[in-house]
Amino acid sequence: MMDNKADPKGILAVGEITAGTLSPISLELLGMGQKLAQARGEELSVVLIDRQAENCAQEAIAHGADRVYLITDAPADQYEGASCTAILENLCTQTIKPAVVLFGQTVTGRDLAPRLAFRLKAGLVTDCLHLDIDPDSRNLIATKPVSGGNVLATYSLQEGVPQMASLRHRAFDAPEPDAHRQGEVLPLPAGVDASAVQAKLMEKVLEETSEGPTLETAEIVVSGGRGLDDLEEFDKYITKGLAEVLGAAVGATRGAVDGGLQPEQHQIGLTGKIVGPKLYIAVGVSGAIQHMAGCSGAKNIVAINIDENAQIFRFAKFGIVGSYKEVLPTLIEKLKELELS
Amino acid sequence: MNIIVCIKQVTDPDIPASDYAVDTAAKRINLPDDAPLVINPYDENALEAALQLKDQTGGKITVVSLATRPAKRVLRDLKQALAMGADEAILLEDPAFEGGDSHSTAYALAKAIQKLGEFDLVLCGLQAADWDAGQVGLGIAENLGLPSATYVTHIEAGDGHVRMIRMIENGHEVLELPTPCVLSIANDKNLAPRIARLAGIIKAKKRELPVWSAAALEADPSRIGTAGARTTLHKLALPDITGSCEFIKGESPAESAALLVDRLHTEKII
Numbered sequence: 001m002m003d004n005k006a007d008p009k010g011i012l013a014v015g016e017i018t019a020g021t022l023s024p025i026s027l028e029l030l031g032m033g034q035k036l037a038q039a040r041g042e043e044l045s046v047v048l049i050d051r052q053a054e055n056c057a058q059e060a061i062a063h064g065a066d067r068v069y070l071i072t073d074a075p076a077d078q079y080e081g082a083s084c085t086a087i088l089e090n091l092c093t094q095t096i097k098p099a100v101v102l103f104g105q106t107v108t109g110r111d112l113a114p115r116l117a118f119r120l121k122a123g124l125v126t127d128c129l130h131l132d133i134d135p136d137s138r139n140l141i142a143t144k145p146v147s148g149g150n151v152l153a154t155y156s157l158q159e160g161v162p163q164m165a166s167l168r169h170r171a172f173d174a175p176e177p178d179a180h181r182q183g184e185v186l187p188l189p190a191g192v193d194a195s196a197v198q199a200k201l202m203e204k205v206l207e208e209t210s211e212g213p214t215l216e217t218a219e220i221v222v223s224g225g226r227g228l229d230d231l232e233e234f235d236k237y238i239t240k241g242l243a244e245v246l247g248a249a250v251g252a253t254r255g256a257v258d259g260g261l262q263p264e265q266h267q268i269g270l271t272g273k274i275v276g277p278k279l280y281i282a283v284g285v286s287g288a289i290q291h292m293a294g295c296s297g298a299k300n301i302v303a304i305n306i307d308e309n310a311q312i313f314r315f316a317k318f319g320i321v322g323s324y325k326e327v328l329p330t331l332i333e334k335l336k337e338l339e340l341s
Numbered sequence: 342m343n344i345i346v347c348i349k350q351v352t353d354p355d356i357p358a359s360d361y362a363v364d365t366a367a368k369r370i371n372l373p374d375d376a377p378l379v380i381n382p383y384d385e386n387a388l389e390a391a392l393q394l395k396d397q398t399g400g401k402i403t404v405v406s407l408a409t410r411p412a413k414r415v416l417r418d419l420k421q422a423l424a425m426g427a428d429e430a431i432l433l434e435d436p437a438f439e440g441g442d443s444h445s446t447a448y449a450l451a452k453a454i455q456k457l458g459e460f461d462l463v464l465c466g467l468q469a470a471d472w473d474a475g476q477v478g479l480g481i482a483e484n485l486g487l488p489s490a491t492y493v494t495h496i497e498a499g500d501g502h503v504r505m506i507r508m509i510e511n512g513h514e515v516l517e518l519p520t521p522c523v524l525s526i527a528n529d530k531n532l533a534p535r536i537a538r539l540a541g542i543i544k545a546k547k548r549e550l551p552v553w554s555a556a557a558l559e560a561d562p563s564r565i566g567t568a569g570a571r572t573t574l575h576k577l578a579l580p581d582i583t584g585s586c587e588f589i590k591g592e593s594p595a596e597s598a599a600l601l602v603d604r605l606h607t608e609k610i611i
Contacts, residue, residue: 121571146370151579153577
């Protein structure tokens with residue numbers, strides 16, 4: 001255990017495990033964390049709060065962690081905000097005193113990072129695209145999109161408390177794993193009991209996954225916006241049409257979600273999912289910057305929109321100006337033919 | 342239920358990207374004078390969630406806003422909330438609030454909530470469309486030592502607790518939290534804000550609304566505005582968007598579609 005009076009030191013990444021492996025954003029976080037650790041001449045640690053954390057320790061080391069803290073006895077079986085905050089508070093004030101704490105900008109990261117920041121009275125910059133260390137002060141410099149992505153803002157953070165940031169999906173490439181890397185694995189007690197749990201989980205409902213690939217990992221995403229007339233049209237042209245023939249995941253804009261065309265889980269954008277497919281087909285999507293924030297990682301964007309001045313065409317590689325009702329039937333038919341050939 | 346809703350005024354997020362300019366020296370975002378100002382969309386969802394609870398269980402809704410612009414403009418939003426069905430509205434206004442971040446804002450709002458007295462729920466929007474931080478709801482909860490949850494899209498009142506739907510990556514959770522608690526509300530088709538009725542608008546127009554200063558909140562001067570901030574804005578810049586769209590133009594929409602498939606195939610994208 002470290003001396004509590006010592007200066008804050010090292011980078012701590014808060015990792016997440018999904019389906020038994022480190023989530024993609026956690027790997028990206030390790031890549032970013034290692035860059036920052038090298039800039040400060042310090043080590044990168046990762047903490048994993050999960051019953052199966054042990055299985056991911058080597059994976060974390062291979063991707064750049066120098067030290068892995070395993071906490072397998074948290075009072076709640078899955079993520080619970082209040083108890084996880086208490087665990088990390090102990091870790092950051094008693095066990096180690098990290099100079100920088102990093103989170104992924106995920107549903108969990110968005111909930112946990114602010115809780116911990118307020119508990120530690122520490123500055124936090126959420127949803128960052130770039131993180132750097134100032135060579136003179138060795139402080140964290142964090143850049144994030146604001147005003148829905150129309151402006152980029154760069155912040156410095158208060159000294160003397162951990163400097164905290166959460167990183168946006170696909171803002172940084174995950175490092176290539178190196179199976180020979182050496183690191184330290186340290187199991188730690190959670191240090192909090194069931195009294196730290198505040199939210200009672202009554203039910204957990206997972207969406208049917210049989211409908212196709214998940215948005216975050218899909219090679220192709222087809223999304224619809226407010227340009228689509230209604231739920232039936234969305235279903236006919238997008239879900240059971242273009243997306244089905246391409247084996248693509250289905251996305252939607254906030255406008256389409258608010259209009260009831262798709263459930264919120266399909267929302268792509270600043271406050272929804274962040275995707276980075278090889279091909280992103282946007283149908284009836286205006287291209288609001290808040291939406292584009294969620295798909296700017298796509299390698300190729302194709303836009304189909306009736307309005308030739310729609311902002312989506314500023315981001316697209318290929319575009320067709322026209323009504324989806326006239327364009328999509330042939331598009332679907334030709335894609336089917338291509339598949340059969 | 343006794344519900345407090347925190348709302349923030351933002352520039353309409355739907356204004357075109359070309360309206361944004363940055364004054365790098367002053368570290369300020371410049372927008373046209375006539376850019377419309379609206380209640381932050383997620384805060385409207387939070388207000389609607391409160392109104393739906395009031396419809397079901399009765400009670401009282403108090404709306405609080407911390408002014409970051411001329412008070413007159415923000416008062417208009419508070420009156421809109423009253424016209425929609427809120428009962429009370431309070432404006433927090435003081436030059437000392439300027440230059441704050443999520444820490445200073447959450448502290449000031451928490452002090453105002455304490456001053457209001459007893460309540461069951463505090464509702465906030467998930468994040469504001471200007472600085473997109475998404476911290477204030479959780480910050481209010483930490484300041485008040487209350488339980489909290491984020492990504493909430495539906496609330497049911499219980500006895501000494503609330504039950505809620507919380508969105509997660511691939512589905513949702515049903516959670517229960519004891520009251521009082523603080524919830525950050527996400528968007529959902531069932532939380533589209535209602536339209537104020539004319540009678541409500543007329544009534545709200547006549548109301549004199551209380552304005553509380555930092556002193557009225559008995560706020561610690563070191564925790565509000567610039568003094569209370571834990572982050573410092575260093576630089577603002579416009580993102581670099583370089584579009585080079587190749588428009589596919591056939592004789593007919595069907596031909597365009599066929600050409601697009603050929604193009605995607607030869608480019609080895611599909």
